[in-house]
């Protein structure tokens with residue numbers, strides 16, 4: 161399927177028949193808390209449009225659960241920017257060369273088929289919440305009764321001169337992987353040419369990216385019998401320490417691993433400007449300037465800074481936090497618009513804020529599904545409280561992983577295990593088991 165194409169999945173006929181047989185009764189109340197689907201015995205019920213924007217982790221689970229437990233009379237539609245979506249737990253392993261593209265991506269087409277959902281491959285650019293319409297980049301307009309948003313986040317770089325033009329953002333993942341594939345191809349062709357890579361952002365994503373990139377490029381240098389000194393990796397972090405959301409013991413261990421692996425850490429350095437310099441050999445060269453006056457030259461710059469949200473959510477009138485993320489109640493319902501739900505990175509739970517991580521997006525999938533069904537059935541919503549204590553398995557790029565058990569903002573004690581192959585195997589088993597849920601033969 162081509163990108164940008166719209167695809168209507170199979171249950172069109174079913175709906176036409178059901179619409180003819182049934183009397184369409186709308187209990188359309190602007191207050192979605194009152195939305196009810198009338199289900200009559202042996203008759204197809206009234207159609208309600210549930211539209212999901214973004215095929216992120218939470219929505220992948222919602223779709224799977226809708227396929228298992230469909231709600232008669234509810235037409236499900238997924239609008240998403242690409243036909244597959246990366247599973248964040250396996251993304252660093254894919255960059256390191258341990259997983260293929262298919263192993264770490266959920267194909268949304270068979271999933272939509274399973275959920276009997278319409279699938280539109282398009283990017284949402286605006287919402288009309290007065291008239292309940294979704295507006296897409298290709299001109300498509302989709303009506304909804306109930307809306308759910310799981311579009312992830314993108315690294316923020318607005319204020320840094322040259323970042324938008326010359327740095328490669330870690331999201332969308334498809335773009336990151338496109339650049340990464342080109343880079344490893346280029347290194348494979350000319351392994352004798354020195355290469356310098358910069359990663360801006362020392363959170364979990366930036367650290368894992370640095371370790372995975374090093375691992376993959378070292379494999380290439382090793383295979384082509386080139387010195388590993390041909391590769392330089394720089395990691396820039398505004399704070400004095402890496403991974404501020406993690407417990408001190410995790411931070412220290414990872415900092416030690418990065419240093420041992422020869423990754424040059426620039427801690428307490430805020431990148432303020434990126435500019436191209438003259439070409440040296442076949443590669444582009446950029447100058448990275450920090451507020452301290454430090455200047456580092458690099459060939460490729462990857463941007464993995466703090467998560468940010470698109471402007472159109474705020475423009476639509478949705479209640480958002482200071483960073484533009486949708487404020488949701490414990491039920492994952494928008495604080496300001498009851499016909500809108502949100503989950504994953506794009507949502508901020510007012511009472512239970514958590515770091516922006518795939519693990520939370522995954523866990524919100526089931527409560528989101530349940531509350532979407534409950535509101536459609538006219539039932540009261542159930543609150544959901546994300547775990548405070550959770551287990552993190554962080555890959556170190558060499559088929560080992562660190563295990564950290566701690567609370568969400570690392571404010572209290574944590575239980576940390578040093579990097580080990582067994583922990584990697586355990587992580588690999590968990591991740592593969594998760595992905596199995598989305599294989600449809």
Ligand SMILES: Cc1cc2nc3c(=O)[nH]c(=O)nc-3n(C[C@H](O)[C@H](O)[C@H](O)COP(=O)(O)OP(=O)(O)OC[C@H]3O[C@@H](n4cnc5c(N)ncnc54)[C@H](O)[C@@H]3O)c2cc1C
Nearest residue numbers: 214216217240241248284311312330365504505517518519
């Ligand atoms: C390099 C890197 C490594 C990471 N590693 C980990 C890790 O190991 N563990 C972990 O827990 N977290 C990790 N994270 C964080 C993790 O990727 C995110 O927290 C997670 O992906 C959020 O999931 P989500 O469901 O909110 O959205 P996403 O998984 O980002 O999915 C969003 C979906 O919405 C679609 N979309 C986006 N915008 C639109 C639009 N306007 N219209 C329509 N569709 C749209 C996208 O195509 C995508 O399919 C990592 C992040 C990075 C950058």
